[in-house]
Amino acid sequence: MALLLLTLGAVSGPSAQAATSASIAASLSPNRLAARSALTVTVDYRNEALGEPSPVVKAVVRLPAGMSLDMPSLHSCTAARLMTHGASGCPQRSQLGHGHALAETLDGSQTLRENISLRVFLGPPENLSPTFYVLAQGTTPVQEQLVFSGSVRSDVAPYGERLAMSIPAVPSLPTEPDASLANLAITIGSNTRGRSHGLASIRVPHSCPAGGFPFAAEFTYLEGARGSALTKIPCPR
Amino acid sequence: MGALCLTAAAVPARLVAKAQEPAPAAHAARTIALSETGHLHLTSRHNFTLNEQGSATGTVNGTIYVHLTAVSSSRVTAEVNIYAHGSSISARGEARYRRAAGSASFSGSISIAHGSGSYARVHGSGLSFSGTIAESKNDAIAVHLSGRVSS
Numbered sequence: 541m542a543l544l545l546l547t548l549g550a551v552s553g554p555s556a557q558a559a560t561s562a563s564i565a566a567s568l569s570p571n572r573l574a575a576r577s578a579l580t581v582t583v584d585y586r587n588e589a590l591g592e593p594s595p596v597v598k599a600v601v602r603l604p605a606g607m608s609l610d611m612p613s614l615h616s617c618t619a620a621r622l623m624t625h626g627a628s629g630c631p632q633r634s635q636l637g638h639g640h641a642l643a644e645t646l647d648g649s650q651t652l653r654e655n656i657s658l659r660v661f662l663g664p665p666e667n668l669s670p671t672f673y674v675l676a677q678g679t680t681p682v683q684e685q686l687v688f689s690g691s692v693r694s695d696v697a698p699y700g701e702r703l704a705m706s707i708p709a710v711p712s713l714p715t716e717p718d719a720s721l722a723n724l725a726i727t728i729g730s731n732t733r734g735r736s737h738g739l740a741s742i743r744v745p746h747s748c749p750a751g752g753f754p755f756a757a758e759f760t761y762l763e764g765a766r767g768s769a770l771t772k773i774p775c776p777r
Numbered sequence: 778m779g780a781l782c783l784t785a786a787a788v789p790a791r792l793v794a795k796a797q798e799p800a801p802a803a804h805a806a807r808t809i810a811l812s813e814t815g816h817l818h819l820t821s822r823h824n825f826t827l828n829e830q831g832s833a834t835g836t837v838n839g840t841i842y843v844h845l846t847a848v849s850s851s852r853v854t855a856e857v858n859i860y861a862h863g864s865s866i867s868a869r870g871e872a873r874y875r876r877a878a879g880s881a882s883f884s885g886s887i888s889i890a891h892g893s894g895s896y897a898r899v900h901g902s903g904l905s906f907s908g909t910i911a912e913s914k915n916d917a918i919a920v921h922l923s924g925r926v927s928s
Contacts, residue, residue, distance in 0.1 A: 608851040614825045665825050667912055668847040669876045692850045694875040701850055743849065 560593040564769045566755045571776050576741035582725040592646050593720045594761035604753040605700035606745030617661040622675050622687045636660040636740045639726035643719035645712040654678045698754050748775035806927045813922045815841040833859050864894030870906050881910040901926035
């Protein structure tokens with residue numbers, strides 16, 4: 541698995557001086573041209589001035605041109621089923637990926653942390669473009685379940701597609717402010733290696749641009765500030 | 778599903794005459810340039826498939842059916858049927874798919890899978906296939922097919 545950790549982080553908008561910054565990393569498994577792969581994207585948020593990052597309300601991840609999500613089974617799920625029945629309410633083959641996140645809340649001088657599991661499902665199409673849902677579940681210190689949605693759109697070079705997500709508030713303890721995401725990692729697709737037909741996977745392009753496959757992410761934070769980050773996956777050898 | 782059907786009236790008379798004759802032992806293939814435009818409306822959708830019906834004009838005038846299925850976030854498969862005067866041609870293909878705000882487009886190639894009636898022997902591959910999907914018009918699509926087919 542090839543991994544190249546973040547590069548740039550930039551912020552703009554309100555409160556930019558005390559803004560949250562983000563860094564991203566991406567990896568493919570396998571990292572091979574024309575392969576059906578699993579793509580893992582990790583994001584770390586930090587705010588040196590305040591000690592706790594601002595809550596993220598919108599995230600956009602831009603994938604390199606030619607990289608796409610293969611959906612051979614075409615099973616989808618709905619937000620209502622996820623909210624009512626959890627992951628078991630959706631067809632197994634509607635699952636696109638999984639991951640985890642760490643949410644934090646400042647409680648006086650103490651930081652409360654909650655580990656959250658993430659599962660990603662294919663949602664109903666918009667036109668013929670896929671949508672997806674992320675089921676987020678945490679148990680300690682707060683038992684909670686959130687479902688938020690995202691869409692896939694075409695992008696402009698050097699990117700091919702953009703995944704946009706609206707992220708709801710992450711509740712914390714009563715009387716405490718909503719939690720902030722400190723980091724998250726999501727893996728989309730599976731490394732099928734020709735065995736598991738019908739599972740979604742990331743199709744790696746047939747060629748690699750000079751310098752590697754480019755990824756970008758853009759974030760909007762609760763107070764309106766925006767940030768961005770870039771990374772690349774090295775070309776397969 | 779999808780078929781590309783050529784109406785007899787739109788095909789050169791010699792091609793029609795040839796197609797209606799008993800099959801000769803040695804058949805000399807003829808080619809014609811096909812350029813077809815279809816304007817369709819959505820009749821149903823099932824998961825990642827749009828089923829559409831409309832009218833085809835150009836080399837052939839008839840009724841056209843298109844079934845578009847997304848197989849990835851950037852590719853669709855297509856089945857096209859055109860019917861006219863009791864004959865039909867079916868075609869299947871694949872296209873790249875792009876979606877921006879409010880509309881989507883696709884572009885790729887398509888091949889004739891089979892024909893019936895006057896077009897039972899029509900065949901061709903690598904035909905150009907492109908179109909748009911208008912979300913503001915309930916996913917109505919416009920398609921264009923062009924290339925050379927043999928009979």
